[in-house]
Amino acid sequence: xxxxxxxxxxxxxxxxxxxxxxxxxHLIEGISGVKKLRIDDLLSxxxxxxxxxxxxxxxxxxxxxxxRKTMGPVSYYACQVAKEVLKKSGLNNDFITSGxxxxxxxxxxGSPSVQRExxxxxxxxxxxxxxxxxxxxxxxxxxxxTAVNITKMFGITGRVISSSTACTTSSQxxxxxxxMVKYGLQDAMLCGGADEYDTTTVAVFDNLLAxxxxxxxxxxxxxxxxxxxxxxxxxGEGAGAVLLEEYExxxxxxxxxxxxxxxxxxxxxxxxxxxPNIDGITQTIRLGLKDADIGADSVDFISAHATxxxxxxxxxxxAMGRVYGDSPVVTGLKSYMGHTMGSCGVIETIITLYMxxxxxxxxxxxxxxxxERCAMVxxxxxxxxxxxxxxxxxxFAFGGVNTCLILRKAGP
Amino acid sequence: xxxxxxxxxxxxxxxxLFEIENPGNDDDLREAYEFDSIDxxxxxxxxxxxxxxxxxxxxxxxxxxxxxxxxxxxxxESLSLTRSKGSSNPGNISP
Numbered sequence: 001x002x003x004x005x006x007x008x009x010x011x012x013x014x015x016x017x018x019x020x021x022x023x024x025x026h027l028i029e030g031i032s033g034v035k036k037l038r039i040d041d042l043l044s045x046x047x048x049x050x051x052x053x054x055x056x057x058x059x060x061x062x063x064x065x066x067x068r069k070t071m072g073p074v075s076y077y078a079c080q081v082a083k084e085v086l087k088k089s090g091l092n093n094d095f096i097t098s099g100x101x102x103x104x105x106x107x108x109x110g111s112p113s114v115q116r117e118x119x120x121x122x123x124x125x126x127x128x129x130x131x132x133x134x135x136x137x138x139x140x141x142x143x144x145x146t147a148v149n150i151t152k153m154f155g156i157t158g159r160v161i162s163s164s165t166a167c168t169t170s171s172q173x174x175x176x177x178x179x180m181v182k183y184g185l186q187d188a189m190l191c192g193g194a195d196e197y198d199t200t201t202v203a204v205f206d207n208l209l210a211x212x213x214x215x216x217x218x219x220x221x222x223x224x225x226x227x228x229x230x231x232x233x234x235x236g237e238g239a240g241a242v243l244l245e246e247y248e249x250x251x252x253x254x255x256x257x258x259x260x261x262x263x264x265x266x267x268x269x270x271x272x273x274x275x276p277n278i279d280g281i282t283q284t285i286r287l288g289l290k291d292a293d294i295g296a297d298s299v300d301f302i303s304a305h306a307t308x309x310x311x312x313x314x315x316x317x318x319a320m321g322r323v324y325g326d327s328p329v330v331t332g333l334k335s336y337m338g339h340t341m342g343s344c345g346v347i348e349t350i351i352t353l354y355m356x357x358x359x360x361x362x363x364x365x366x367x368x369x370x371x372e373r374c375a376m377v378x379x380x381x382x383x384x385x386x387x388x389x390x391x392x393x394x395x396f397a398f399g400g401v402n403t404c405l406i407l408r409k410a411g412p
Numbered sequence: 413x414x415x416x417x418x419x420x421x422x423x424x425x426x427x428x429l430f431e432i433e434n435p436g437n438d439d440d441l442r443e444a445y446e447f448d449s450i451d452x453x454x455x456x457x458x459x460x461x462x463x464x465x466x467x468x469x470x471x472x473x474x475x476x477x478x479x480x481x482x483x484x485x486x487x488x489e490s491l492s493l494t495r496s497k498g499s500s501n502p503g504n505i506s507p
Contacts (some may be wrong), residue, residue, distance in 0.1 A: 135453030
């Protein structure tokens with residue numbers, strides 16, 4: 001049994017805003033969400049990168065204590081977007097708790113801020129005689145904390161998938177959720193990812209010389225995907241959730257169909273855990289198109305992974321050039337908010353849905369001079385009024401994991 | 413600690429940590445306030461601080477029978493008396 005899978009609701013907390021209107025405003029006006037790295041009295045003094053894709057606006061949470069007690073900051077983000085999606089979806093509680101709805105949600109590594117508190121107990125002089133690791137610290141910090149705090153909060157009893165594959169975490173969530181619905185294992189899936197503010201992630205990339213360091217005094221000018229002056233990625237925070245439903249039942253209940261997922265691919269480079277691999281990425285793109293049963297010339301827009309690292313952008317551009325030539329318009333959405341890690345795939349999917357709906361393509365921010373090694377594709381350098389019918393969202397992760405999602409605009 | 417001092421301290425913990433304001437002395441904490449096993453473990457940590465003494469595993473296991481505020485006060489009072497008699501066995505604690 002193969003069924004059509006549609007996206008019927010979405011929500012994102014991003015460095016460029018929470019609401020659809022706010023996010024679109026940032027895209028259209030070219031406003032960056034990258035700010036200075038906060039002083040954290042732990043690592044920030046030792047990190048060369050001084051910028052971060054930051055959520056610095058208040059979010060009005062109203063979670064009950066029974067739910068809050070097992071939530072670290074990453075789960076606050078996750079549950080907030082999940083709550084908004086379920087509320088707006090109009091799905092009734094009988095369906096939500098029926099077992100027909102599953103959850104595919106993850107983060108890079110649970111809640112690092114809670115893990116940090118656990119580790120502090122090993123070094124703290126105070127309370128050392130007592131059990132100072134809290135009873136809920138594991139529940140707050142474990143890798144699948146986002147997924148199961150969502151199931152707990154809403155009484156969801158279906159399948160749980162909790163990918164934790166760094167930058168492909170939430171694109172896998174959507175892809176695996178899509179397959180659950182497509183093949184009839186679930187009728188709906190709540191999919192996404194989240195990551196909280198964390199300087200340890202910055203330190204990891206900083207050590208690998210992969211972080212941007214030349215724009216610490218002008219954070220809005222970095223990252224610079226595909227630009228000749230790019231000097232690395234910028235770590236960010238955020239969350240996003242999408243609701244996937246089987247097309248016929250969504251139509252029957254008159255759900256608001258935002259778009260259709262028509263293809264997904266996921267593979268591994270089968271080798272190095274860090275270096276980008278042109279063959280692996282090329283194969284991912286081709287497998288995505290094959291799953292969607294469309295030709296490369298059908299794709300109008302590509303949301304590139306485009307982290308603004310020296311080699312990653314070149315390899316991705318070359319892979320896109322191999323498969324697509326210079327036909328689809330390419331944007332690197334991380335240029336607006338940095339790399340939101342486990343949530344980047346779902347945030348970029350949601351922004352692509354917004355652009356499909358509103359009929360425009362945002363340019364890659366800070367792309368002033370295209371690196372000639374990345375010039376074989378059609379870069380969006382200015383705001384384009386354009387009708388996107390089919391879009392591809394590409395994400396690649398440490399560990400050699402690659403994903404490609406293919407979306408089609410909502411239609412009959 | 414006196415029984416009254418224990419009561420004041422326990423009510424403070426319930427207010428501040430569990431956001432349960434002025435629970436009834438004989439209310440079933442699980443039924444009335446969704447106070448669960450995770451909360452019970454958190455409460456034991458607070459009791460250790462209150463007594464300035466770690467609890468043994470067997471003492472902690474006894475706490476799993478607790479259902480009401482009065483049960484908690486009885487439990488802490490008993491631990492307090494044991495410690496004031498100097499007969500507690502705090503277990504494997506580092507110096």
